[in-house]
Amino acid sequence: MLDFIQQLVSGVALGCIYGLIALGFVLIYKTTEVVNFAQGELLMLGGFFAFTFIALLGLNYWIGFALAVVCMAAFGAASERFVLRPVLGSPQFSIVMATVGLGFFLRSVAGMIWGTDDLKIDTPFSTGVLRIGDLVLAHDKLSVIVATAILCIALYLFFTKTQLGTAMRATSENMLAAYYMGIPVKTVVSLTWAISAAVAACAGVLLAPITFIHSNVGLVLALKAFPAAVLGGFGSIPGAVVGGIIIGVIENMAGFYLAQGWKDVAPHIVLLTMLLLKPEGLFGHIGRKKV
Amino acid sequence: MRFIFKTDYDQDIRIFKHSGYWYSYSILLLVLAMAPFVLGNYLQSQLVFVFIYATVGISLLILVGFTGQASLGHAAFLAIGAYTSAYCQQHGVPFVVYFPLAGILTGMVGVLVGFPALRLQGIYLVIATISFGAIVEEILARWESVTHGNEGMKLRTLELFGQAVPRDSPGFYFLCLAVLILVILATLNLLRSPTGRAFVAIRDSETAAKSMGIDVAAYKVRSFGISATITGLAGCLYAHKLSFISPEMFTLLLSIEFIIVIIIGGIFSLHGAVLGAIFIVMIDPFLTTLKDDLPGMIGNLVHVFGADVPTASKVQDQAASIASAPGLKGAIYGLIIVGFILFEPTGLYGRWLKIKLYFQTFPMYKAATFKRQKTYVKSERNR
Known part of the structure; x- marks a missing residue:
């Protein structure tokens, strides 16, 4: 039983990371219907930025964290401006491939700048543990769970209570109508990319003590985050996080209780089953168009 | 420019649209057979x-x-x-x-x-x-x-x-x-x-x-x-x-x-x-030769533009270290994908068609013939 809870908590922590990446997918998908295959690379870059600020420049953890998030937000907006905006309106598959190309590029360039070794950041959560009875929970995993909860609440408040959030929701509902209502759609789309890159950066920094940062970490995680996003219904923000947690728990349980090899396949099997039974996901809905 | 005189509806679905293709593809086949x-x-x-x-x-x-x-x-x-x-x-x-x-x-x-x-x-x-x-x-x-x-x-x-x-x-x-x-x-x-x-x-x-x-x-x-x-x-x-x-x-x-x-x-x-x-397939050998030759060429170029020998050799070393960095191939791949999607969405064959039309209609070529039509994002959520 204790093992079970232990696995559950680390599964939830892992799932929160998947959820945060999936959240980035969903934010971008909702506004522009583009699936950003470079989301994992944004996470990786966030981690590398944090490493540069904290380990190389010796800044305080929190300052380095904040700087990494700000830098990544700017980077996300810039990549939207220079890569995605020119192709907006062309077939979806070519847009997807443009993000794949962006991911390739970022991965290689990061490998060239920061090397191919595993990098490690010393964080306040790296070592401590929390004991509840016999249960031992590492601080790094708890920090991921808490941060995900905080981020979700902040995003929820942002989207429902602020004017900008409302403008973003309007853009995602209908871009053309949003134009007519005077919403600066291009700026809104850039901002969406900025937010999603910032979320990815948060995930990257939080992940740093759990799995080390290396240039391929993004690809590995993003491939698991797709099932998470689909499970929650592509386009639903709470769905992304819930889907991420489910995938994380399933993966961890499969790794612990099943034979070797199931761990990596389990999320994909869940995804395919979900697509067969309920393609719209747990929280999503697919509208019908009248012809 | 060749105007095809159509005498038969079957002409529209022929694999070879006109006799010119027979000649060009036979030559291509001959070249490939000798290769x-x-x-x-x-x-x-x-x-x-x-x-x-x-x-x-x-x-x-x-x-x-x-x-x-x-x-x-x-x-x-x-x-x-x-x-x-x-x-x-x-x-x-x-x-x-x-x-x-x-x-x-x-x-x-x-x-x-x-x-x-x-x-x-x-x-x-x-x-x-x-x-x-x-x-x-x-x-x-x-x-x-x-x-x-x-x-x-x-x-x-x-x-x-x-x-x-x-x-x-x-x-x-x-x-x-x-x-x-x-x-x-x-x-x-x-x-x-x-x-x-x-x-x-x-x-x-x-x-x-x-x-x-x-x-x-x-x-x-x-x-x-x-x-x-x-x-x-x-x-x-x-x-x-x-x-x-x-x-x-x-x-x-x-x-x-x-x-x-x-x-x-x-x-x-x-x-x-x-x-x-x-x-x-051919980009691999091309990149390899580029990797070997380009740093030397850059060094020579810098020297031609008036830099003294130590500076030129330093630039050459720099270029060589960048060229031999691991993962350069991935970066170039990424750039190629993004570049093609941004600037040449119809690919190499589209470029070939443009060049062909340019020569066929020589003084009258209009670049707007292939202008990309931009549309608003068609939602995939409602279908």
């Missing part, structure tokens, strides 16, 4: 890879370009073809049997993938095929009694009618060329048939296709099946060419590479697959 006797071993082997990549590219064009169904799982189909051949060869099945068998088996798997894909559109299909690829890769690594797991499988020399065809021989080259030509002809024939027209109709609008009485589901599954079959055949040749296969060769990156082939070549015509394959 193995003229070129060195390395270039001949690269050409074989061009043929194999082009075959996969054509199978992808049928699915992605003409039926409009995205796939990032073709490496898995290739793997199934390759492993079928390897397994059959180890059990003494002759090539003439296991070559078609690799195609048929892969085609059956393709149909099986096609059925779930019926309910999926756009991005969901991309993700589902990625998952399919990941699952196949894991199966190959774990099903050790058949695939030998991560140790991989070795293939013996191909034997055709009792005659050994080593993988570097002109014989193997001609085998791959013949397969490519047959696949191209079959595909051209397919695309002018009702099936091919149904594929294109589904790509352009599923609703419209449905209302014209096209059984969308059946044709989508058929498209998956045909595409997978061709990829399986290519997989058999690929396995023989490499003579060793292991699961980590057939990852998502290979699928992406195949997609790059058709994006670079041009997604609307079969020429695209061949041009893209040439580009992707």
